[in-house]
Amino acid sequence: MGVDKTEIGTIFDTIRELVNNHSSDHLLAFYDLGSAKMNLEMVKDLSDKSITIKVLSDCFKKLPKMLLLK
Template structure:
């Protein structure tokens, strides 16, 4: 844990989430980035249990979450309500928002400035 914030990527498809992590790792090698993609059976969908377990597995207490479609958000919301960790769900375009955030975290940019920068990328409510 070399940064204060962790990043969680939630997608309906496991390989979408892991693929995005691969992209982010290239610019943010010191940022903890984890994924919760697909259902527990490896089908298309999101899993409340998988999201919860992944949130708990972070050493960081403050986690920034990005997601692809609406039902991922609902499971994220529920998992957020049930954890002790400080979880923030960002409603940006999935790839661009996560990429910008990871790059800026790597450069130790303060969270408020990161949020300001990604506010233009908000496309979901």
């Protein structure tokens, strides 16, 4: 989310637009780098929506345990 089609990186305005246009009031957002986290946190601070922000690597750490449970 928020990745420009021509360059690597997140764009605050794109993230804000996607959050504002999303129909849900509760969103879950993942990031991989510190700059993406910073942009997500700024959008969260300026939005009326509830946004849970998670680092992408945490998902991969839990994945093997989740697969074992199945």
